[in-house]
Amino acid sequence: MIQKYFPFDKNYLLEKAQLSLEEELIIHLIEHCKSYYLRVNNPLGIMDDTSLKIMEHQTAYTDRLSEFYRHLCGVYRFKFGDNQLELLFDGTDHIIKYRNDWRTAFISWLDDLCEVPQFIRAVLELTVFYPEDRKADLAANRMKAYIEQYFGIRFYRYRGIVEMKIA
Structure with missing residues (x-):
C-alpha cells in the first residue's frame, strides 16, 4: 500500500x-443476519429446509463479503475521518480507540441494515445459499447500491466516495 501522507x-x-x-x-x-432472519421469518422455530440449512451453516471468514466490508470502512472514514489525531488523556493507544469506535459504528449500522429484507437476503445468498453460477455478483451489487442509498453517497472508481446532491 502506498501512503500519500505522513504515517x-x-x-x-x-x-x-x-x-x-x-x-x-x-x-x-x-x-x-442468520439469527435476525430466523427470528423474524421463523418465530415459531418450525424446521423447514431453509431454516435447517441456515442453522447448520458453519460460519467461517468469507471473501464474498470483503468488498462490502471495505465499502462500509470507506464510508466510515469519509463520514467521520479527518487527518487530525485526537488527544487521548486516558493513555490508550489510538489504534485501540479507533477499533472500538469502528466496532460500535459497524454494529449499530448493522442493526439498521438488517431492517431491510433485501439486505438479509443478499447476505444469506452470498454465504449460506451461495450459488454455483454467477448470480451471487448481483447480490454484492445490491448490497453496494443499498449502502449508497442509505448513506446518500456514490462510489466512483477514480473519484472515490462523493456525497450525493439531492435537489
Whole structure:
C-alpha cells in the first residue's frame, strides 16, 4: 500500500484498525443476519429446509463479503475521518480507540441494515445459499447500491466516495 501522507495520519491508523477487525466483524455480520432472519421469518422455530440449512451453516471468514466490508470502512472514514489525531488523556493507544469506535459504528449500522429484507437476503445468498453460477455478483451489487442509498453517497472508481446532491 502506498501512503500519500505522513504515517500518523488519522485515516491511515483508522484504516489499519478497520482492516484488523475485518474477519471478526464479517463473521459477526453473517451470524447476526442468520439469527435476525430466523427470528423474524421463523418465530415459531418450525424446521423447514431453509431454516435447517441456515442453522447448520458453519460460519467461517468469507471473501464474498470483503468488498462490502471495505465499502462500509470507506464510508466510515469519509463520514467521520479527518487527518487530525485526537488527544487521548486516558493513555490508550489510538489504534485501540479507533477499533472500538469502528466496532460500535459497524454494529449499530448493522442493526439498521438488517431492517431491510433485501439486505438479509443478499447476505444469506452470498454465504449460506451461495450459488454455483454467477448470480451471487448481483447480490454484492445490491448490497453496494443499498449502502449508497442509505448513506446518500456514490462510489466512483477514480473519484472515490462523493456525497450525493439531492435537489
